[in-house]
Amino acid sequence: MAHHHDHDDHPHGTHPASELSPMELRVRALESILVEKGYVDPAALDALIETYETRVGPHNGARVVARAWVDPGFRARLLADATPAMHELGVGGRGGEHMVVVANTPEEHNLVVCTLCSCYPWPVLGLPPVWYKSPPYRSRAVIAPRAVLAEFGLTLPAAQRIRVWDSTAELRYMVLPMRPAGTEELDEPALAALVTRDSMIGTGLPLTAERIA
Amino acid sequence: MAHHHDHDDHPHGTHPASELSPMELRVRALESILVEKGYVDPAALDALIETYETRVGPHNGARVVARAWVDPGFRARLLADATPAMHELGVGGRGGEHMVVVANTPEEHNLVVCTLCSCYPWPVLGLPPVWYKSPPYRSRAVIAPRAVLAEFGLTLPAAQRIRVWDSTAELRYMVLPMRPAGTEELDEPALAALVTRDSMIGTGLPLTAERIA
Amino acid sequence: MNGGQDLGGMHGFGPVAPEKDEPRFHAEWEKRVFGLAMAMGLSGTWNLDASRSAREALPPGEYLTSSYYAIWLKALERQVQHHGLVTPEELSTCTASAPAAPVKRVLRGEEVALLFARGFPSDRPVPDPARFSLGDRVRARRINPVGHTRLPRYVRGHIGTVEAVHGGFVFPDTNAQLAGEAPQWLYTVRFCGRDLWGDQAEPGHSVSVNAFESYLEALEPERIA
């Protein structure tokens, strides 16, 4: 699929509010038929959109990571069986039924991709960004991961191996990044604020304590 | 590439003669710049188009096939080293510098494709048809040749093996079909008239004597 | 299927282009398509694997030039017609005119929070013992199904190491065809990057995929004669 919106949809601005794009019209038609025929409850539609637009997001994953940084017992449970461990923090649900957490080390960096579609741990990270779902990332994360990371501004030491996880089944991956140096004084919420979405996909690292201060 | 002309070009009829399509304008611009800058001689352009539009075509290959049907010595030379054998009939040139002829037998049917682009024996068969250059044929000739042949109306006996030739280098292939039964009385030009383009690609068989009579 | 969706190892798409401060959705219609696809996915008429299959069945050129939610929309339009829920006339006239077909369930607004917080696990018991064990060397089979599969082309024929045995899971290849969940053992198999991509590949990386048992074969010497 195109990573820039090209053929089928018109980004904001090309259509004034008073004029609907062909895609808006096409989707409205489908929606009205599905609702009219009783297949779709409009309230369910609203609830679904509201859930994934506003409730789930990478703040959930950040809480998990921060807890793992401060609590060795939790960290051990998380790496051994991530799904129940995340449930301890109330994190889980659709798209996170079978979680796997993989920990970065100085020797090994982890990177998550779904070459075949867009599998992503929704309840932990929210809906995936467009680049995660797009051909440039999906095609090259498995064959040229260092080149891909460089495009994110991340250059790893040559000696640090890369483990790429292609989400080809219903397991969903989250990367547990290394705790940044100089964060010994920070409490759990402050640590969570260092944890970026990309650091939990493997295309970034957590912010450093200076960046956030 | 699309096998139907979709995005970039407009088939006959959508633009009246007095109005040029965007593609016509774009090509005219390039041509006029290349000619004006002296890189292209307009006479060469005309000669090239005229050559491939009117001179080369499957009638050349048909003559080769008919000769092979009536002359066992020629057939042997053709199968052993096709390029000089074709030169005996004045057939050769650009796109046919390194010809290979493969003979159908009751046990084995040959099929030619170029999965990577559109390699085709120009001086023998002319320029290739659009289907030969298009994804449906290029993708499936190597993985599902019987299904592809069925789309051409050709169902081979299950016991007849298929040999697919993917033209991945500068060798160019022509299939030598089997001489149809009941053609003992026909002379060489009459035989040549039975030889279709598709029968030399392997997606068809020669016409039968009845069909032509 | 070897369609436009099977992107691992392809070239030519250009650099990754992260968008700064990317919104969750880029247009109102994307939200609606997302919600419609999720709601219809719970109608019991098809399943998640079937939806993936419908998306990847778009002609590769169309798949690769459509935006993400445009692919979802086109697949959903096909699915509702294929299953007789909506007629082509209804879609073209934008008006419901045919009687509604029965669906197994209609997701209600008040159910969403609980159902989606609980999720829809796809692990299933498998009666037979696992064929492969941790550390086994296995070969990804050279399969090329015309239907849905979750074994990407880039690992087929390659040898990897079983690094996890996950239990039984719904088998997408049959489930996508609504031919049964037919659960199988699921493994994580790790491949060395150099083995997958050749000596010119980037050094020092490996790729792990989740592979169902029938995707894998025990290592036997290849037929060489």
Next chain:
Amino acid sequence: MNGGQDLGGMHGFGPVAPEKDEPRFHAEWEKRVFGLAMAMGLSGTWNLDASRSAREALPPGEYLTSSYYAIWLKALERQVQHHGLVTPEELSTCTASAPAAPVKRVLRGEEVALLFARGFPSDRPVPDPARFSLGDRVRARRINPVGHTRLPRYVRGHIGTVEAVHGGFVFPDTNAQLAGEAPQWLYTVRFCGRDLWGDQAEPGHSVSVNAFESYLEALEPERIA
């Protein structure tokens, strides 16, 4: 490169659609593109392999949704700009404004008949003896070059039989980069359909490709440890 051009074994494009009484060209502009590409190909600025490389370098989605001669045109536009023969401004204004760059030759109308009847052979002497012989079992190497190559993905890693040794030919992978003809021995290697595509493949077919020597490796047992 693993681009949109490498189509062997893909699914999803629909049936083959032969056109009855198909004309040689479908529009006047197709003729002009054909002639321009042929004429510029003889200017000595690039070669046939470089042109193929330029065509397949189109983004896969664009490649798969462009008609054949549209691909030729887009590649030619890129090539003349890349080599400094035409400026982007000239293309956008449709007017020659920059001075002409030197080209090695300009094909003249009166040369066409003779040159094209004679052709442009690509066989070249190779000093070393051929490494493989008729009947040898060989494996197509697992290469994934980002540049032009003529070893299709669907045979990589597979074992086939050398059924012809053709002599030395220009090596497209280097020639396309204008890095020399570097001729190599060229072989025909035949693969069993079932080996390529698996046990569910159509029975009773084989596929032969022409493979350069560096695409092939002698059969050694795969690293299994």
